[in-house]
Amino acid sequence: MQTxxxxxxxxxxxxxxxxxPKTAQRMAYHLLQHKRQxxxxxxxxxxxxxxxxxxxxxxxxxxxxxxxxxxxNSRRTQNTLLCIVESVSDLAAVEQSGHFSGxxxxxxxxxxxxxxxxxxELGLSQLEEVLASDGSDPSKPLxxxxxxxxxxxxxxxxxxxxxxxxxxxxxxxxxRIAHGIxxxxxLEMVDxxxxxxxxxxxxxx
Amino acid sequence: MQTxxxxxxxxxxxxxxxxxPKTAQRMAYHLLQHKRQxxxxxxxxxxxxxxxxxxxxxxxxxxxxxxxxxxxNSRRTQNTLLCIVESVSDLAAVEQSGHFSGxxxxxxxxxxxxxxxxxxELGLSQLEEVLASDGSDPSKPLxxxxxxxxxxxxxxxxxxxxxxxxxxxxxxxxxRIAHGIxxxxxLEMVDxxxxxxxxxxxxxx
Numbered sequence: 314m315q316t317x318x319x320x321x322x323x324x325x326x327x328x329x330x331x332x333x334p335k336t337a338q339r340m341a342y343h344l345l346q347h348k349r350q351x352x353x354x355x356x357x358x359x360x361x362x363x364x365x366x367x368x369x370x371x372x373x374x375x376x377x378x379x380x381x382x383x384x385x386n387s388r389r390t391q392n393t394l395l396c397i398v399e400s401v402s403d404l405a406a407v408e409q410s411g412h413f414s415g416x417x418x419x420x421x422x423x424x425x426x427x428x429x430x431x432x433x434e435l436g437l438s439q440l441e442e443v444l445a446s447d448g449s450d451p452s453k454p455l456x457x458x459x460x461x462x463x464x465x466x467x468x469x470x471x472x473x474x475x476x477x478x479x480x481x482x483x484x485x486x487x488x489r490i491a492h493g494i495x496x497x498x499x500l501e502m503v504d505x506x507x508x509x510x511x512x513x514x515x516x517x518x
Numbered sequence: 519m520q521t522x523x524x525x526x527x528x529x530x531x532x533x534x535x536x537x538x539p540k541t542a543q544r545m546a547y548h549l550l551q552h553k554r555q556x557x558x559x560x561x562x563x564x565x566x567x568x569x570x571x572x573x574x575x576x577x578x579x580x581x582x583x584x585x586x587x588x589x590x591n592s593r594r595t596q597n598t599l600l601c602i603v604e605s606v607s608d609l610a611a612v613e614q615s616g617h618f619s620g621x622x623x624x625x626x627x628x629x630x631x632x633x634x635x636x637x638x639e640l641g642l643s644q645l646e647e648v649l650a651s652d653g654s655d656p657s658k659p660l661x662x663x664x665x666x667x668x669x670x671x672x673x674x675x676x677x678x679x680x681x682x683x684x685x686x687x688x689x690x691x692x693x694r695i696a697h698g699i700x701x702x703x704x705l706e707m708v709d710x711x712x713x714x715x716x717x718x719x720x721x722x723x
Binding site for chain 2: 322
């Protein structure tokens, strides 16, 4: 029997995280029954988004533009704090706390030689460029303090130490968010008030 | 601030059932980070599927063709059983049991005057046409027995009675699937109405 369009839909919906055959089936029927219009809009946005959303040239945040909203925000470029996060979802978690108005740098991972993730994959040369700025060029704002907001895992610790070395050689102060984050927890799951405490309680690294 | 493509993606993913803001965010980042190719294919399939998948002319199952796979299967058209279900997911559940090789009729709901769902919305005139066939036209196979596989809700009961009347006036036998203790279920966990059904539906051992 030839695969029907419906079967193809159910199969491909399973590329979404946490979606197995049963959920995919429910999603497909739900869209067909109640949400044809919304589903079609979703399809268009997904197609455009996945084709056009790339990384910000400066901070590696997701954006469809050359520089992301945060890097082009003049209030934020005057701020000399730079928060380093592992993922864009961690960036969103810090952002939602409302206690940080500096800029970010997204690693998209952690040093993990066993998985072939080295400084190159984390864009650390790009980070060095950001840190090297003396602030004379307005498109490359000054960074005076780096705040590490990495997960408290082994890889996160290794990455923190690696970045601390880069900061020292560039004469940039380095701090880390306070241990208030439960060890073994995921940054993106933390509630906003814990995240605020973690930001305000940052300590010399 | 203008809505970015990413925000639009996260918002629109929430049209999927059971997907809230957090899950939608996780899905969007997951697709961007790991599944661009698969996500793009999903977008295309969704767009095509939602535009092209309609209802089978005969049984109201979902299909992109005029008649669905089941209605055009010659082994199934020779079978004179017709199973009536409320939704395509119920059809899939019956189908997965592997114990039914007749055809189906999908109501896409239950009689519910308060929600404006009457016989018209359930396609009951279409059902009457299916039942009226005397089997002389090969494209309209004979139906000798209707099996009701509706949910045991108030609306399901009302719908069952309505359909039973149609069957009687067309001289078609009518049965319903057995309600009783689920296989693998604990007797003490069963609700009283299921227990009543199980007792009344007892069979010679």
